[in-house]
Amino acid sequence: MTTMLEAKGLGKTFATTLPKAGRLKAVRTLFSRDRKIVTAVNALDMHIEQGEFVGFIGPNGAGKSTTIKMLCGILHPSAGEVRICGLSPQRDRRRVARRIGVVFGQRSQLWWDLPLKDSFDILAAMFRLEAAAKERQLAKLEEVLQLRDFWDTPVRRLSLGQRMRGDLAAALLHDPELLVLDEPTIGMDAAAKRQIRDHLRLLNDQFGKTVLLTTHDMDDIETLCKRVIVISRGELLYDGGLEKLRERIGLPTTVRVTYAGDTALAPGMRIGDGLTAASEEICVESALGREAAVSFNRERIGVMEVLRLLSAWGDIADVHVEEPEFEEIVSRIY
Amino acid sequence: MNWLRISWLLYKINVRARMQYRVSFLLTTLLASVVTVAEFLGLAVVLHAFGAIRGWNVWEIGYLYGVLMTAKYLYRGVGSAVNNFEPYLVNGQLDQLLLRPMPLLLSVLTSRTRMVGGELLQSLTVLGVCLGKLLGDGTAGWSAIPLTLLIVCTGTVIMFAVGLATAAVGFWTTRTEDLSVLTDNASTTASQLPLSLFPDWLRTLLLTVVPFGFINYVPAMFIIRSEWGWWTIPATGAVAAMSLGAALALWRVGVRRYQSTGT
Structure with missing residues (x-):
């Protein structure tokens, strides 16, 4: 070479x-x-x-x-x-x-x-x-x-x-x-x-x-x-x-949910049910009124599983899944 | 030489690209073909009214004007890109030119063409008529012809050197338009008249910093006025060579500082 x-x-x-x-x-x-x-x-x-x-x-x-x-x-x-x-x-x-x-x-x-x-x-x-x-x-x-x-x-x-x-x-x-x-x-x-x-x-x-x-x-x-x-x-x-x-990066994903009523979720919370270790990695990014956003690594936990956990906090009216821009991920990781 | 052939090719290409916009091309050519003569006629009318200015008659001033304008348009024809260098720095146009396997200055010069045939013809007409009259009067000898050709060349070199130095300053300041108003437009306008009319500071400026005085006034003092000695001719050549050398050196240092533009 x-x-x-x-x-x-x-x-x-x-x-x-x-x-x-x-x-x-x-x-x-x-x-x-x-x-x-x-x-x-x-x-x-x-x-x-x-x-x-x-x-x-x-x-x-x-x-x-x-x-x-x-x-x-x-x-x-x-x-x-x-x-x-x-x-x-x-x-x-x-x-x-x-x-x-x-x-x-x-x-x-x-x-x-x-x-x-x-x-x-x-x-x-x-x-x-x-x-x-x-x-x-x-x-x-x-x-x-x-x-x-x-x-x-x-x-x-x-x-x-x-x-x-x-x-x-x-x-x-x-x-x-x-x-x-x-x-x-x-x-x-x-x-x-x-x-x-x-x-x-x-x-x-x-x-x-x-x-x-x-x-x-x-x-x-x-x-x-x-x-x-x-x-x-x-x-x-x-x-x-x-x-x-x-x-190293995994598949960082953000899920935005809108509940039927106001949510008790607060930014910084972890919403695991204690059954799986991975669920502990779901982090609440923002929560206000009926809306909340959580981020997690899709390589370790599936979207459906996340939704199941989120539904424990109220009736979900709407869901939106986002994959952030690559550059954003990179700069967040390092 | 091969680069000469490529320069000629690029020149033709630029002309062809210009021709794509026919109306604009025709208009520019038409306008250019009357500007120089109109400008000189204005000057001539004023001179005619006053007869002579401090011992310089219409024909002598016409000679100064003719030499200056011929040098100016020869420079504009070759160095149009140098004369309008700001966009190359502001838009990062220089990037593309730096990727060509050509000497940079040649790339720059051949990247833009201005057709100056009309203007040159007029400047040469003014120069030819005035020189003819001076020869006829016996004010100037026949050696004035080759000497005039020579100082048109050295004058073009001086114009080019000043233009190149002005452009090179852009590597530090990016913007060069203001500076070029001083070094190009103002100096050219001033040099249309004999330097002896001006106050000392301006005369000194035009003989040193922006040596446009050496384009026409200094050699003319020998060629058509015989007031100064033959030394004015080698002095003119030396000033042209030194200006060019200094401008090229400044350019070379400047290129290393080129900052390009972000995307």
Whole structure:
């Protein structure tokens, strides 16, 4: 196995000058000493082998995008260093650019006003691909991404899913070894998401691309990644198999019930009947008037069992089961 | 060179993308084609009324104007992206450019195109007419022609250097529009007239911090006025080279500080 990506003690702090308002604000901001230091990423280590499919997750503002941008050479780290295929993305930015393909879900690198195919012509020239090599690569990508249907459509008129396929193809045109994807399924409907996931799996399985994927979509992670790296507040929380993370987290679930009459439940109570140990883990999160919410680990106790226990506190009129957002769970656990 | 070919390709692509919005494209071109001449006619009318300003006649001032505007539009044609750099920092547009296997500055310059044919034609007309008149009068010798071409080039370099330095300051401040009003618009307007008209502090500023005085006034003092010696020409070249060097250095330091934007 060869190492594709390696980061050691990676850190990034931003010194933001508090902007001045009013006349000549740019000049005054420049000479202003009002600074705030924000640590976005702190002492992060990362090691990815060739052929891996790694999910990179964490709550909003955890430093995912900052990390990704340091890995790609867009930002310069304040501490530590990165190696992609043995090269520093900062010192050897242009050489690293040839070996990685990067897609930002929120931004397109395609030429907005021109037909999709034109973007490939430009990128091919930029990456100095011969015409034959470009055609070969496009034919290969066509198998996975099916672009021909909207080949001649100006990019601005493509659907979100089509545009993402275009962007993936653009990032893969120069046949990079490592693919870095920042929220590639953002804003898509379920069908488009599923399609993009299928494409990504193929790219990893059949083309042997190493993939680093950040996403807020837990389904993306579950269907694609064998390994996940979790960060929060710029620091590493977990790095390992998805299975193990799941074991640690369990299946946290919240049940909201509405009783026919006012309930005697109070926040912080445990509502077990003493017969099973697991029932002791049911915790009342909130209770007010006729409504109450309890949380528990669905891996250890079933919803029906919880409802049975809850019904001992009154007649249940309505029930609502919720699975909290993954990021929320992660940040709660750690 | 290969990068030149790719730059040309990107230039054509930008033009084609622009053409997608035909009406807007035509309007901009039409407007641009009258602005420069109209501006100079305004200046000429004022000059005509006064005859001359402190010993500078209409043709001499027209020469200063022509050199300045030709340099300005050559710079705008090449460095439109540098001239409007703020969005690259504010919207994080620079991210995408940093992912290209091209030298960053070249990526930036080729990411945006402004067609300046109309403006250039007008500036060159003003310059050509005024220089022709000065040659006819015998005020200037024939060597004025190659020297003028030379200072148009050094002038473009000075314009570009100041624009690049202004853009690079954006890596610290993010916002650069205010600063560019000072370094670009105000300085250009001031340099349309002979520096000798201005108070000392402004003259010093235009010869040091924003060395637009070296675009037209300093070399013109030799080329068409013969008041100063030949040394003005190498001095102009040296100022252009130093400005460019300093701006590139500032840019390089700035890129390391690029903060991008959150998502």
